Amino acid sequence: MSVHKEVKKVTTHQLQEMKRRGEKIAMLTAYDYTMAKIIDHAGIDVILVGDSASNVMAGHETTLPITLDQMIYHASSVIRAIDRALVVVDLPFGSYQGNSKEALTSAIKIMKESGAHAVKLEGGREIKDSIERILSAGIPVMGHLGLTPQSIYKFGTYTVRAKEEEEAQRLINDAKILEESGCFALVVEKIPAKLAAEVSNSISIPVIGIGAGGGVDGQVLVTHDMLGMTHEFSPRFLRRYLSLYESMTGAFQQYIKDVKSKDFPNETEQY
Numbered sequence: 001m002s003v004h005k006e007v008k009k010v011t012t013h014q015l016q017e018m019k020r021r022g023e024k025i026a027m028l029t030a031y032d033y034t035m036a037k038i039i040d041h042a043g044i045d046v047i048l049v050g051d052s053a054s055n056v057m058a059g060h061e062t063t064l065p066i067t068l069d070q071m072i073y074h075a076s077s078v079i080r081a082i083d084r085a086l087v088v089v090d091l092p093f094g095s096y097q098g099n100s101k102e103a104l105t106s107a108i109k110i111m112k113e114s115g116a117h118a119v120k121l122e123g124g125r126e127i128k129d130s131i132e133r134i135l136s137a138g139i140p141v142m143g144h145l146g147l148t149p150q151s152i153y154k155f156g157t158y159t160v161r162a163k164e165e166e167e168a169q170r171l172i173n174d175a176k177i178l179e180e181s182g183c184f185a186l187v188v189e190k191i192p193a194k195l196a197a198e199v200s201n202s203i204s205i206p207v208i209g210i211g212a213g214g215g216v217d218g219q220v221l222v223t224h225d226m227l228g229m230t231h232e233f234s235p236r237f238l239r240r241y242l243s244l245y246e247s248m249t250g251a252f253q254q255y256i257k258d259v260k261s262k263d264f265p266n267e268t269e270q271y
């Protein structure tokens with residue numbers, strides 16, 4: 001008899017239940033099989049295949065260059081690793097802003113070719129039609145407001161958004177529009193903690209923050225940042241759980257030394 005225990009998969013409905021009972025949602029990014037396997041095994045609720053892959057994996061300065069096919073490559077690697085987490089994939093810049101038909105085509109391509117569970121789009125009222133059209137095909141949508149890195153050339157900087165009353169009010173209204181459109185959850189990035197808490201209290205879908213304080217329904221970080229692999233990026237909101245840049249550098253240096261000194265491989269490390 002098999003003793004294999006069925007893993008209960010996280011669903012969009014469960015995330016909404018978590019908000020209702022006050023249980024915080026933990027979300028992290030992943031772009032490859034090995035990292036996704038470790039994160040899923042650790043018990044994360046949501047894995048985001050973020051277009052931050054453009055920065056973290058490909059070394060671009062912004063998220064703009066990453067393509068739909070590249071996002072699908074990352075997403076399908078992640079999906080092969082997952083037993084439990086809900087996997088959300090970013091629609092990359094240029095794959096949905098044209099019109100709602102283009103947005104639907106891109107979302108379907110991601111779902112079909114990667115096996116992902118949901119997509120994420122940046123923006124508010126201006127992408128309402130696209131969100132509704134994607135949802136009409138049965139694809140769950142996560143919204144993203146505040147600092148939206150795909151619009152970096154419009155903003156000009158990566159500083160905190162919505163500090164002024166007018167932008168804050170617009171953000172709250174956008175959050176309500178995204179909820180009405182049918183988004184199952186919302187990311188708010190780099191906005192004042194007070195405003196983020198107000199957004200969370202104004203809508204019934206979960207609000208997941210990055211640089212948005214503790215008054216929201218969950219948190220997301222870029223995994224490579226929280227592991228300390230990216231040491232040149234140090235925003236105030238980032239908590240580093242490891243210093244992998246230093247420990248990996250030490251390991252690589254030791255390996256180089258061992259090879260050069262002929263210490264590696266030794267008698268027991270060969271056939």
Ligand code: KIV
Nearest residue numbers: 029050051052187220
């Ligand atoms: O691409 C990404 O990693 C994101 C998170 C920062 C929310 O969108």
